[in-house]
Amino acid sequence: MNIGDVARASGLPAKTIRYYEEIGLVTPRRGANGYRSFRDSDLHKLTFLGRARALGFSIEDCRTLLALYEDDHRESAQVKQVAEDHLARIDDKIAQLQGMRATLARLVEACSGDHRPDCPIIEDLGQPGR
Amino acid sequence: MNIGDVARASGLPAKTIRYYEEIGLVTPRRGANGYRSFRDSDLHKLTFLGRARALGFSIEDCRTLLALYEDDHRESAQVKQVAEDHLARIDDKIAQLQGMRATLARLVEACSGDHRPDCPIIEDLGQPGR
DNA sequence: CCTTGACCTTCCAGTGGCTGGAACCCCCAT
DNA sequence: ATGGGGGTTCCAGCCACTGGAAGGTCAAGG
Numbered sequence: 001m002n003i004g005d006v007a008r009a010s011g012l013p014a015k016t017i018r019y020y021e022e023i024g025l026v027t028p029r030r031g032a033n034g035y036r037s038f039r040d041s042d043l044h045k046l047t048f049l050g051r052a053r054a055l056g057f058s059i060e061d062c063r064t065l066l067a068l069y070e071d072d073h074r075e076s077a078q079v080k081q082v083a084e085d086h087l088a089r090i091d092d093k094i095a096q097l098q099g100m101r102a103t104l105a106r107l108v109e110a111c112s113g114d115h116r117p118d119c120p121i122i123e124d125l126g127q128p129g130r
Numbered sequence: 131m132n133i134g135d136v137a138r139a140s141g142l143p144a145k146t147i148r149y150y151e152e153i154g155l156v157t158p159r160r161g162a163n164g165y166r167s168f169r170d171s172d173l174h175k176l177t178f179l180g181r182a183r184a185l186g187f188s189i190e191d192c193r194t195l196l197a198l199y200e201d202d203h204r205e206s207a208q209v210k211q212v213a214e215d216h217l218a219r220i221d222d223k224i225a226q227l228q229g230m231r232a233t234l235a236r237l238v239e240a241c242s243g244d245h246r247p248d249c250p251i252i253e254d255l256g257q258p259g260r
Numbered sequence: 261c262c263t264t265g266a267c268c269t270t271c272c273a274g275t276g277g278c279t280g281g282a283a284c285c286c287c288c289a290t
Numbered sequence: 291a292t293g294g295g296g297g298t299t300c301c302a303g304c305c306a307c308t309g310g311a312a313g314g315t316c317a318a319g320g
Contacts, residue, residue, distance in 0.1 A: 002296075002297070003296090003297075003298095004295095004296065004297080013278085013279085014297090015278070015279060015280085016277085016278065016279090018298095018299095019277075019278060019279090023277095033285085033286060033287085033297080033298095034285080034286090034297080034298060035286085035296090035297055035298080036297085036298090044256065047256070047258050048255050048256055051254075051255045051256075051257070051258075052255050053277090054230075055230050055233060055234055055255075056227070056230045056234075058276080058277095059276075059277070065252070065255065068249075068252060069252050069255065069256065071247075072247060073247060074247045074249070074252075075244065075245045075246065075247065076241050076242055076243055076244055076245075076246055076247060076248060076249035076251075076252075077243040077244055077245065079241065079249045079251045079252050080238060080241045080243035080249070080251065081243075083234060083237060083238050083241070083251050084238055086234065087231065087234050087235060087238055090227055090230055090231050090234065091231065093227055094224060094227045094228065094231065097186070097220055097223055097224045097227070098224060100184075100185050100186045100220055101217065101220050101221065101224065103185060104185055104186075104213060104216065104217050104220065105217060107213060108210060108213045108214055108217055111206050111209065111210045111213070112206055113206055113207040113210035113211075114205065114206055114207055115205045115206075115207065116205065116206055117201075117202060117203060117204045117205065117206060118206060119198075119204070119206035119209045119210070121206075121209045121210065121213050122195070122198060122199050122204075122206075122209055124181070125178050125181045125182050125185075125195065125199065126174065126177070126178055126181075126199065127181070128177050128181075132267075132268070133267090133268070134266090134267065134268080143307085143308080144268090145307070145308060145309085146306085146307065146308090148269095148270095149306075149307060149308090153306095163268080163269095163314085163315060163316085164268080164269060164270095164314080164315085165267090165268055165269080165315080166268085166269090183306090188305085188306090189305075189306065261320105262319105262320085263318105263319090263320085264317105264318090264319085264320100265316100265317100265318095266315100266316090266317095267314100267315075267316075267317100268313100268314075268315065268316095269312100269313075269314065269315090270311100270312090270313085270314100271310105271311090271312090272309105272310090272311085273308100273309085273310085273311105274307105274308080274309080274310105275305105275306100275307085275308080275309100276304105276305100277304100278303105278304090279302100279303080279304080280301105280302085280303080280304100281300105281301090281302085281303105282299100282300090282301085282302105283298100283299090283300095284297100284298075284299085285296105285297075285298065285299100286295100286296075286297070286298095287294105287295090287296075287297095288293100288294095288295095288296100289292100289293090289294095290291100290292085290293085
């Protein structure tokens with residue numbers, strides 16, 4: 001399979017696949033013409049990566065998960081640990097965004113949004129604390 | 131005021147303040163020794179920026195908001211528009227993260243997390259579709 | 261006067277995870 | 291021979307900083 005084929009099959013852009021090769025996540029062979037030649041196992045890996053990335057795992061997490069994916073002697077506890085850590089980070093992010101959202105929503109609601117310059121949003125941003 | 135003073139007062143790292151100067155968000159004067167010399171108005175701007183950034187506004191949004199902050203003839207509708215757009219982006223992000231969270235939490239729960247290799251998380255990631 | 265140490269300066273490089281573009285090669289159909 | 295749709299490499303850029311090196315400045319203490 002050429003890069004275009006695996007791109008279509010995995011849903012990843014060809015550019016991303018080249019990048020993944022560059023950082024050592026996949027190592028396709030090369031044909032006589034210099035083209036990358038992907039095996040089924042490469043496609044599986046790329047699909048795995050696409051899915052893991054879609055769940056927000058970092059590239060380094062993906063590297064770890066991929067190693068576990070390939071390792072018949074993995075312990076599910078290792079996988080679970082990575083996933084739980086990631087889950088905690090997601091929760092942090094959500095909490096942070098919800099904090100912003102709450103403040104912002106309050107300000108937006110308080111702003112008349114008309115032709116006058118008075119604006120609670122600007123006023124709040126001008127305040128040091130909170 | 132030197133950069134250290136405004137850094138303490140605004141809560142922004144000195145590095146960040148230099149960066150903000152570089153991209154034209156603040157333009158402190160310079161003393162005879164080459165040191166940046168910040169006026170009160172500069173400090174106000176930096177505080178404003180710190181607050182806006184903490185609410186997740188992009189640098190470009192901050193540039194716009196800062197211009198409105200400085201403009202006595204602004205219309206609050208302009209400010210509100212920027213804030214509402216940002217709010218919508220935050221909501222998108224929260225929704226996306228909650229989607230990830232839901233999937234991930236389900237998988238984590240299903241994983242026994244013991245010494246055996248069988249793992250629903252890895253299995254799910256290995257699946258092409260959702 | 262000299263040293264120390266805290267402060268300031270600039271410049272360069274790196275982060276994460278791609279993405280766009282230029283310039284070029286390869287292969288097949290017309 | 292030509293055109294189009296693959297493929298290749300390499301370089302630059304995105305965002306918003308952050309770290310570090312190498313050096314200049316200033317005030318206090320010995």
